[in-house]
Amino acid sequence: MTHSSLLRSDETLFRDPEVFEFTYLPGEIHHRDAQVRELAFLLRPALRGGSAGSAVLRGPPGTGKTTTVRRIFREVAETTRRVVPAYVNCLHDRTPSAVYRCIFEQVLGHAPPTTGRHLDEIKRGVAARLREHDAALVVCLDDANYLTAAGTFNTLLYQILRLYEKWDVRKAGVFAVTSDLALNLYAEADASVRSVFHPTEINFPPYTRTEIREILADRVRQGLYPRVLPKPLLDRIAAIAAGEQDVRVGIDLVRAACLRAEKDGRRRVSPGDVTAATRAVTAPALRNRAAGLSTGERALLWWIAERSRDGADMASGAIFEAAQEYLPVGKTTYHEHLNALANAGIVDLVPGTGRGREVRLRYDAGDVATACKPRTQPAKSRTDHELP
Ligand SMILES: Nc1ncnc2c1ncn2[C@@H]1O[C@H](COP(=O)(O)OP(=O)(O)OP(=O)(O)O)[C@@H](O)[C@H]1O
DSSP states (O other): OOSSSBOOTTOOSBSOGGGGSTTOOOSSOTTOHHHHHHHHHHHHHHHTTSOOOOEEEEOOTTSSHHHHHHHHHHHHHHHOSSEEEEEEETTTOOSHHHHHHHHHHHHHSSOOOSSSOOHHHHHHHHHHHHHHTTOEEEEEEETTHHHHHHTOHHHHHHHHHTHHHHHOOOOOEEEEEEOOTTOOHHHHSOHHHHTTOOOEEEEOOOOOHHHHHHHHHHHHHHHBOTTSSOHHHHHHHHHHHHHHTOHHHHHHHHHHHHHHHHHTTBSSOOHHHHHHHHHHHHHHHHHHHHHTSOHHHHHHHHHHHHHHHTTOOOBHHHHHHHHHHHSOOOHHHHHHHHHHHHHTTSEEEEEOSSSSEEEEESSOHHHHHHHTOOSSOOOTTOSOOOOO
């Protein structure tokens, strides 16, 4: 790059744009040592001629479940032929036929013939290759919650775990992954599956802000030219991603802010780039969160956003009193609504001085007002409006 302050049209801020792609597999996985150890422990018997253990991997979105498994699978594939890993994305492949075709492709290195093949023939092909190399199969069912929704979870688990009975191969291991914390994948398994499925539960807690910053700093070092993203802006992005509890939001923000600077022909990302990128990246998340609110909660949120835009006192007590004039609700309902907004991740209730908690919006007040605009807005002069 030249040292002029403006970027030439043939120059870029990205040293390696690939590192911001969702398919990118980082060379180093930070802060997941315990989970890597557990998975390696389950694979060890298969490396010695036995069978791999199974696991259920649980954690909210963007906590590194997929990355950790894919990293380990890649290492296994590069170092041994005694264990054959197969990664299945259940969002795309949910039927037994689709899942087995995906496994076939990874075990044999090519797709099975497309027509006229019975499922058993695909299984026979997989088993023959495993026997040939005396190899053990390990299948990762990523986003396995889609299998439970499709009603194929038990059938597939049963078939994969009992493959050895019919086809004379070593027993397969299954790593079932879910980001739906309300779902207990082991409890979803029926009795016939449970007799062969004894998974170790491996948890992926959300990253802390410091951890997210380290992951992002690594990505920035690899993907951007030096000095493109000032440190305070990286801190700001890490804080936003930590608020969303999703490191992916941080990666998307870095990329989007840099693209904006690049488009304007600037060599450095500005605070304005981050603000604009934050809007674009977090708008869908905010819309989803607001969509789950009741009419009463949305009305209160809209009112809070308007107050925040006016620069009014954001103590929860002050909001309650002011709301009485426009949206009369009892104190209990008001606090229930407020807690629902906090649980939805749209506001934070921060302990304040004297008058209870302070209500802080996690998103831009204007964006919140747009996302939760009630069909009929509370008339500011009316006193008869009831919050549902
Ligand atoms: N520990 C880590 N080190 C480096 N990069 C990471 C780490 N954890 C996550 N990432 C990056 O964050 C993004 C999201 O990670 P990943 O897809 O593994 O999360 P996940 O828990 O599987 O999410 P989901 O449940 O939504 O599928 C990816 O781009 C990944 O490269």
